[in-house]
Amino acid sequence: MNLFDDYLEVWTQSSPQLLEGLIVTLELLAGSCLLGFVLAIPLAIARVSGQRVVSGVAKAYSSVMRGTPLLVQIFIFYYGLSQFEAVRNSLAWGLLGDSFYCGLVVLTLNLTAYMAEDVRAGIIAVPAGEIEAARAYGLSHFQCYWRIVIPRALGIVTPVLGNEVIAQLKATALVSTITVLDLTGVVRRLAAKSYTTDALVMAGVMYALLTLLITWAVHRLEHKATRHVRR
Amino acid sequence: MDLLLKYACELAQGAAVTLQLALTSLFLGLPLGLALAACKLSRRAPVRLVVSWLTNLLRGVPEFLIILICYFGLSNLINGYFDGALEISPFVGGVFALVMVFSAYASEVFRAALVAIPIGQIEAAKTCGLSRSQVFFLIQLPLAWRNCLPSLNNLWQSLLKDTSLVSVLGLEDLLKKADMAAQYTKQPFLFFVAVAGVYFLFLALSDPIFVRLEKHANRGYGPAPT
Numbered sequence: 001m002n003l004f005d006d007y008l009e010v011w012t013q014s015s016p017q018l019l020e021g022l023i024v025t026l027e028l029l030a031g032s033c034l035l036g037f038v039l040a041i042p043l044a045i046a047r048v049s050g051q052r053v054v055s056g057v058a059k060a061y062s063s064v065m066r067g068t069p070l071l072v073q074i075f076i077f078y079y080g081l082s083q084f085e086a087v088r089n090s091l092a093w094g095l096l097g098d099s100f101y102c103g104l105v106v107l108t109l110n111l112t113a114y115m116a117e118d119v120r121a122g123i124i125a126v127p128a129g130e131i132e133a134a135r136a137y138g139l140s141h142f143q144c145y146w147r148i149v150i151p152r153a154l155g156i157v158t159p160v161l162g163n164e165v166i167a168q169l170k171a172t173a174l175v176s177t178i179t180v181l182d183l184t185g186v187v188r189r190l191a192a193k194s195y196t197t198d199a200l201v202m203a204g205v206m207y208a209l210l211t212l213l214i215t216w217a218v219h220r221l222e223h224k225a226t227r228h229v230r231r
Numbered sequence: 232m233d234l235l236l237k238y239a240c241e242l243a244q245g246a247a248v249t250l251q252l253a254l255t256s257l258f259l260g261l262p263l264g265l266a267l268a269a270c271k272l273s274r275r276a277p278v279r280l281v282v283s284w285l286t287n288l289l290r291g292v293p294e295f296l297i298i299l300i301c302y303f304g305l306s307n308l309i310n311g312y313f314d315g316a317l318e319i320s321p322f323v324g325g326v327f328a329l330v331m332v333f334s335a336y337a338s339e340v341f342r343a344a345l346v347a348i349p350i351g352q353i354e355a356a357k358t359c360g361l362s363r364s365q366v367f368f369l370i371q372l373p374l375a376w377r378n379c380l381p382s383l384n385n386l387w388q389s390l391l392k393d394t395s396l397v398s399v400l401g402l403e404d405l406l407k408k409a410d411m412a413a414q415y416t417k418q419p420f421l422f423f424v425a426v427a428g429v430y431f432l433f434l435a436l437s438d439p440i441f442v443r444l445e446k447h448a449n450r451g452y453g454p455a456p457t
Binding site: 083171 | 288290291292293294295296297299300303304307388392393394395396398399406410413417418419420421423424426427430431434435
């Protein structure tokens with residue numbers, strides 16, 4: 001069992017740090033997913049808007065955020081924006097000056113673009129008859145979206161959004177490049193100190209287990225969201 | 232703008248490294264992904280299980296961590312056996328990691344595309360007397376190619392974006408070059424936005440290629456000629 005002894009040693013020596021890192025990772029994941037989800041719905045509605053300008057702006061945002069690497073976006077926000085005096089003196093600096101919150105902001109903005117595309121696909125997939133029925137009942141435009149279209153669209157895209165959450169878990173690892181001590185940040189330090197990859201592999205296993213857990217949770221959620229179509 | 236022009240040469244060199252990295256990983260990852268997909272459809276249960284577990288594991292771990300593990304792990308391994316006589320470059324380490332990630336995702340795409348082929352096509356090919364490998368290369372592969380092109384486009388886009396992570400290993404790709412220029416000129420915003428622009432351009436330019444490929448692959452499926 002020589003192989004596992006090394007990993008056991010890593011765990012016994014630095015489990016508090018690993019757990020702290022794990023908590024930071026989970027905070028980033030939960031925070032960016034909740035905020036991203038809330039922001040994605042208006043963006044998706046803007047994407048399907050009849051007004052050219054509105055849908056154009058939303059589309060430009062989506063394609064820029066999805067067409068450039070997340071790491072570059074993180075660098076632009078963390079290193080790039082700090083070069084401007086105006087940004088450093090503004091209120092936003094309270095967020096962007098701190099590496100954790102800066103990471104959270106970029107992760108959220110990035111995820112919003114991806115989730116908005118998914119929600120948009122869901123909105124388009126809502127059968128026209130259901131919307132017509134809602135309109136025929138006298139629901140206003142807002143009520144129609146709030147009560148019919150959005151709930152239906154979210155039900156349709158639950159599995160896709162679940163995949164987005166898993167992708168986001170993996171994306172959070174990138175904030176370790178701007179000195180955030182998330183799980184990856186912690187194990188990078190440990191690995192640099194010990195000149196071995198044991199800690200890195202250990203973190204890999206932890207991420208894989210988290211992925212498994214999220215997959216299971218999404219399955220449960222999907223089961224619930226589609227209960228009206230099952231027999 | 233003047234600053235960008237001054238460093239344009241450096242940035243172009245970095246962009247060339249980025250493209251090399253992405254294309255090398257693509258051309259190594261496609262055959263490996265196909266081989267893994269074939270394993271997943273194997274008649275032997277152990278092969279199926281092991282490969283499925285392996286690709287699921289690879290897809291559940293951050294790409295960034297895989298790159299770090301591959302580079303430092305390979306370096307340690309080689310140092311242990313060759314006593315430092317051989318050194319692994321960040322490029323090789325990066326390609327190795329990106330190929331692992333890409334092939335894991337591609338295997339899932341290929342598997343789904345192969346499964347989606349109507350069984351009648353394969354039966355017909357067998358009836359015509361084609362051997363197992365002939366059926367695979369002449370019938371299944373061309374049919375699957377058509378099914379998997381849209382997904383491969385997505386995978387290529389994430390692969391190209393993931394190459395930026397290799398800059399953390401010290402490879403002088405586009406992002407690293409820009410980082411160096413940014414530190415020298417104290418203008419990080421300008422250079423990182425320029426990097427984002429170049430990546431955006433690369434992706435925008437590669438999209439028409441996939442559109443062409445898809446059109447070519449779907450040529451037998453259009454509306455019937457009148």
